[in-house]
Amino acid sequence: MTSDHWQTIKALPQASLEHLFAEDSDRVGNLGLEQSGLYFDFSKTHLDKRAMDAFQKLADDAQLSTKVNALFAGEPVNVSEGRAAEHGAERGTGNPTSVDNAHALHQRMRSLIGAIEAAALGEFTQIIHLGIGGSALGPKMLHQALKLGDEKYELAVVSNIDGAALEPVLERFTAEKTLLVVASKTFTTAETLLNAQSVLDWMREQGITDPLGQVVALTADPEQAVEWGVDETRILPFSETVGGRYSLWSSIGFSVALALGYDVFEDLLAGAAAMDRHFQEASWDKNIPVLAAFADQYYTQVRGCDTRAVFAYDERLGLLPDYLQQLEMESNGKSVTLEGEALSLQSSPIVWGGVGTDAQHAVFQLLHQGSHLVPVEFLAVVEPGDSLSPAHHNGLLLNCFAQGAALMAGKKSDDSHRNYPGDRPSVTILLEEMEASSLGALLAFYEHRTFVNAVLLNINPFDQFGVELGKQMANKLADDDGNRLDASTEELKKRAFGAE
Numbered sequence: 001m002t003s004d005h006w007q008t009i010k011a012l013p014q015a016s017l018e019h020l021f022a023e024d025s026d027r028v029g030n031l032g033l034e035q036s037g038l039y040f041d042f043s044k045t046h047l048d049k050r051a052m053d054a055f056q057k058l059a060d061d062a063q064l065s066t067k068v069n070a071l072f073a074g075e076p077v078n079v080s081e082g083r084a085a086e087h088g089a090e091r092g093t094g095n096p097t098s099v100d101n102a103h104a105l106h107q108r109m110r111s112l113i114g115a116i117e118a119a120a121l122g123e124f125t126q127i128i129h130l131g132i133g134g135s136a137l138g139p140k141m142l143h144q145a146l147k148l149g150d151e152k153y154e155l156a157v158v159s160n161i162d163g164a165a166l167e168p169v170l171e172r173f174t175a176e177k178t179l180l181v182v183a184s185k186t187f188t189t190a191e192t193l194l195n196a197q198s199v200l201d202w203m204r205e206q207g208i209t210d211p212l213g214q215v216v217a218l219t220a221d222p223e224q225a226v227e228w229g230v231d232e233t234r235i236l237p238f239s240e241t242v243g244g245r246y247s248l249w250s251s252i253g254f255s256v257a258l259a260l261g262y263d264v265f266e267d268l269l270a271g272a273a274a275m276d277r278h279f280q281e282a283s284w285d286k287n288i289p290v291l292a293a294f295a296d297q298y299y300t301q302v303r304g305c306d307t308r309a310v311f312a313y314d315e316r317l318g319l320l321p322d323y324l325q326q327l328e329m330e331s332n333g334k335s336v337t338l339e340g341e342a343l344s345l346q347s348s349p350i351v352w353g354g355v356g357t358d359a360q361h362a363v364f365q366l367l368h369q370g371s372h373l374v375p376v377e378f379l380a381v382v383e384p385g386d387s388l389s390p391a392h393h394n395g396l397l398l399n400c401f402a403q404g405a406a407l408m409a410g411k412k413s414d415d416s417h418r419n420y421p422g423d424r425p426s427v428t429i430l431l432e433e434m435e436a437s438s439l440g441a442l443l444a445f446y447e448h449r450t451f452v453n454a455v456l457l458n459i460n461p462f463d464q465f466g467v468e469l470g471k472q473m474a475n476k477l478a479d480d481d482g483n484r485l486d487a488s489t490e491e492l493k494k495r496a497f498g499a500e
């Protein structure tokens, strides 16, 4: 369908960043875009007029506009599972019926928060939020980004089945003050249910006679939660059409809304809705998620980049790379088209990253001089999150900007060991302040960018069958039904659990 446009894009002349800046005196003005307290600088990418024109033709050919409309109209864009992808409706953008349903469920969540704040369920000051993947990464990342440290509720998010993750929380927390939040879209996820059972056991050991009375469930399958033992009045459902990695906006955001305040959660939704509108309305050449996806496709398909690195120059955003790994790699790590044919293009790059300035002293060597070309994304916040000397925050921001400049400019040397080739691309995203609305817009930007990438690749970003086989194998190993796996795996099992 789109092969002619891909050929055109692949055949584009590859001008250097230095040349592109020299060619366009207003490159920063043209490729710097503002939205909802965020500034996106795409000028240090290799996108130029020719590339933009070619990508816009590709986007038109891929029916991007129609597909954006279908997404927000609640059409079954998740074709392999025959359902819609309605995370937009959670923030008020989408099919009116779905928007109304989401709003009603938010009101229910708000009422339960009011009851908990009024101590109707107990005198809680501690929250254990159990979930994994999309049921944990968003709440954990958001809480770390926005908490001030003086909140009434202490929140611990635990995901891993490794008891070493839960045990320290149980040692620190007091059972009668603890609200247990079990977050699972399916309410069948082994890690989450085992952790939940262990928390209930701990509560009983601590003298709580009705531990299930301290449980709130967040799920798209309320019947499963009831069967597990949660009272219906403390189940906060969300729609089956909201994917796990897109679910922060639904009742999965409950723990954060309780810990930080419902108004913070509403600001998050409002920021995301502003980005939804921008995505729906802006022309492709000024559309932030679309431009980001054009750059992604350029580096993946034309320059052969297998990875993209994200560095948050702010401790508060330290979990963002983890969140983005799931969002992008679980969404677009596919090898078949929407029609189920083999994909002839590379799908999602491997997303990795860390926190600046720490990462500069660990992995940036490869970015500056390694043989891999890695497009880099820098994030920084103008307003500091600390009250120490301004030298800290100024130094943080200056380091961030210096890295982008150094990657681009490089430095020639006759000594090849000391030569920096330069012409290495980056995008910088600046947040004016660490506010819920800006974070909402930022996360919605990433969701839409992921969607545009999927449309350009003609793949389905909303299923995740790739994670199923490992789960099945784990069950098979645990079942001990006499069925054997391969010799290597059986040997590992024997060494860990002893001979049968």
Ligand code: F6P
Pocket (backbone or CB within 6 Å): 132, 133, 134, 135, 183, 184, 185, 186, 187, 188, 189, 192, 244, 245, 330, 464, 467
């Ligand atoms: O195993 C992958 C996955 O299904 C993710 O897509 C999801 O976010 C996570 O597990 C948790 O699933 P659930 O919310 O159903 O417990």
